[in-house]
Amino acid sequence: MTENQIANKIIGCALEVHKALGPGLLESAYQECLFYKLMKEGLAVAKQKPMPLIFEEVQLEIGYRIDILVENKVVIEIKSVEALNDVHLAQTLTYMKLGGFKLGLLINFNVSLLKQGIKRVINGEL
Template sequence: MASLNILTDKVIGSAIRVHRELGPGLLESAYQECLFYLLNKEGLFVEKEKPIPIKFEEVELECGYRIDILVEKKLVLELKSVKKLNKVHFAQVLSYLKLGNFPLGLLLNFNVSLMKKGIKRIIN
C-alpha cells in the first residue's frame, strides 16, 4: 500500500499544480488534458478515457463506461468541474473501482477555490 500512497501523493501534487496554473471555472476536459500531460511527463503510465466493460453472465460487455484517467493500472481518477460534488459522483467512482477491481480512486473537483478542498479519496 505504501507505493499506492506515494502514487496518490504524486497525482495530488500534479492536480494541485494544474489547478494553480489554470484556476477554477474551466471545462473538465481542459483539466483532464493538462493532468494527463503532466502525469505522463513525470514518467507515470497513464491511460485517458479508459474503457471499462461490465461483466454479465461471464461475458464482458462494452457499455460506454470510461475512466477519465487510470494511473499505473491501479489508481482511478474521476475529474469534475462542478459547483458541488454529490452522491452520484462518489457512486460513479465506486462503480469503476468495483468493475475494474481497482484498489483506490480519487474524485477531483477542479471548480473550487483551493484544490485540496476538491479532492476525495475513495477506497474499494
C-alpha cells in the same frame, strides 16, 4: 510504487494544474492538462480507459470510461462542478469495482482551493 505513493504524485500534479488554470474550465481541459503532467512525471497513464461490464458470462461494452488510470492502480475521476455529490462518488466506486482497483481520487477542479475538491475513495483494504 504503492497506491498511496501514486496518489501523492497525482495530487501534487493536480495542485500544479489548478494553480496554473484556476477554477471554471471544462472537465476536458483539466483532464488533458493533468494527463500531460502525469506523463511528464514518468507515470504510466491511460486516458478515457474503456471499462466493460461483465454480467454472468457476458461482457458488455456499454460506454463506461475511466477519466484517467495511473500505473494501472489508481482511478482518477475529474469533475468541474459546483459541488461533489453522491452520484459522483458512486461513479468513481463503480469504475473501481469493475476494474478491481483499490484506490480512486475524485477531483473537483471547480473550487478556489483544490484541497477542498479532492476526495480519496477506497474500495476494500489498502
